[in-house]
Amino acid sequence: MLDLRLYMAxxxxxxxxxxxxxxxxAVMIYAIQGGLSTAEILGRTQGSLLWFLFYGSFVIAVSVHAAIGLRVIAHEWGGQKGRTLDGLMWAVGAGLLALGARAVLAVTLP
Structure with a gap:
């Protein structure tokens, strides 16, 4: 049952x-073609709830997706099982979430 839930997640x-x-x-292409500087980009993203929600959702989705994917790889290639496998998944997911949240806050906080 756990495998089905992880698969669906x-x-x-x-x-x-x-x-x-x-x-x-699309945003990166717009920024590069528009010749926007880092200061101009941050001027548009800092203090914006929309960008916070956009990139915050992105970070959460990536953290879940990558942690489950690496769990599968660790099981199939590394032979990891049980608590070690679950601990690895949770550590990777938490690490990605923490790093991503730090980046989102740096870009969106005023």
Whole structure:
């Protein structure tokens, strides 16, 4: 049952990530072609609830997706099982979430 829940969580996180990745790429293309400086980009993102929610959702989805994917790899290639496997998944997920949250806060806090 756990495998089915993890499978579904990874697929749902992928569904959330698709529009966010496309949005992020579109924003990056706009910024590069517009010749925006870092200061101009931060001027637009800092203090914005919309950008906080956009990139915050992105970080959560990536953290879930990557942690489950690495869990599968650790099991299939590394032979990890049980608590070691679960601990690895939770550590990777928490680490990605912490790093991503720090980046989101740096870009969106005024």
């Amino acid at each position: 990874q697929r749902l996180s992928a569904l959330v990530m698709v529009p966010l990745v496309l949005g992020h790429i």
